[in-house]
Amino acid sequence: MEEENLTDHRYIYYELKGNAVPKKMTEKxxxxxxxxxxxxxxxxxxxxxxxxxxxxxxxxxxxxxxxxxxxxxxxxVGIKTVPYWWNASINDKRKECMEARRRYTRIAKLNTREDEKLKANEKYKAKKKELAKLIRLSKKEHWNKLEKYKAKKKELAKLIRLSKKEHWNKLCNDLNGDIWGEGYKIAVKGLKNFVPYDLPDKNKREIARRLFPCSSSGRQDYRTTTGRILAELKFTATELTEALNKMKTGKAPGLDGIPIEAIKETERANS
Structure with a gap:
């Protein structure tokens, strides 16, 4: 009896000549x-x-x-998803088909009459045929829904494209008459209000002295601005917390192999 996978597909078997090593299937x-x-x-x-x-x-x-x-x-992960065309009717029919298959297998192993084996085999094939029919109908139904969705999506994209083109032309025409009109408002609406940081003059002079150190003659020597100067710059715990709050979790770690979750947990535990 051929191996059954309960779909319209059939297995394809082939042999590889040579010392080929088969790949092992791994779970996510x-x-x-x-x-x-x-x-x-x-x-x-x-x-x-x-x-x-x-x-x-x-x-x-x-x-x-x-x-x-x-x-x-x-x-x-241990989470298995069912195909998009799966439904309750297919699930029930699959159980009936599996039960008929197990019954035929048990009868085939016993020394029973040929007519009983033939009857069990015919019943199993009938259940299998009904299951395949339900799967085909379900796939066709979902495919028709997908085609309708694609058609509606195409119509929506066309309307959006026409509306964008119309409003863009109107915006360009308005700019020719008034540069401070709607076009200017749209351009500056996305800009965030910049609040300058109020830094005392003493701190400003100290930062300038570190960034542009002077030589013994009193003239600026830009060659002395090395990584040593940058290494002396410090940050506060508040600045560190603000920087961590801006980082999004669930992303792939960097070259150091440390995810953002570990860095945030370290900061939380030591704050």
């Missing part, structure tokens, strides 16, 4: 992080560091990366 993996273990790991590693070592970017990055790896495990 999902990372699960124990944040309590992560925070405990970070605190233990930080307690072992000296005061100067805690300000090292490389050491802190290594600690966060190692703590995240040790507290994260990967497991299968």
């Amino acid at each position: 993996q999902k990372s699960i992080t124990d944040w309590n273990a992560y925070n405990a790991n970070v605190k233990i590693r930080l307690c072992k560091l000296e005061r100067e070592e805690r300000s090292s970017h490389k050491i802190c990055t290594d600690i966060i990366r190692e703590a995240y790896r040790n507290s994260t495990i990967k497991g299968p």
Whole structure:
């Protein structure tokens, strides 16, 4: 008896000559992080560091990366989705078909009469045919819905395109008569109100002195502006929190392999 997959498709078998290694099918993996273990790991590693070592970017990055790896495990998602054409009728008919197939298999293994085997086989084929018919009808129904959706979507895109063209031409004509009219309002509407940061003059002079240091002769020597000057620039905890709040979670980690969730959890646990 040929192998049944309960669809209109049939398996295609082929042989590869040579020492070909078959690929193994793997399930989709999902990372699960124990944040309590992560925070405990970070605190233990930080307690072992000296005061100067805690300000090292490389050491802190290594600690966060190692703590995240040790507290994260990967497991299968375990969520299986049904095809778009699946419905309750197909589900019930599939159960009947599987039951008829199991019954025919049991009868075929026993030393029963040929007429019983033939009757069970015919019943199984009838159920199988009914199931295939339901699947075909369901696929056809969903395909017709998809075609209608595509037609409506095409009509909508055409209307939007015509409306954009009409309003764009009207906007260009209005600009010829009044440059401060509707076109100007649309252009500046997306601009955010910039509030200048009120910095004392003393701090401004200090920043200018660090960015443009002077030589012993009193003249500016731009060659002395190196990474050492940038390394001395510091940021506050408030600025760090504001920067982290702007970062979106659920994104792929960078080159260091540390996701945004781990960095935010570290900041939350130590704030």
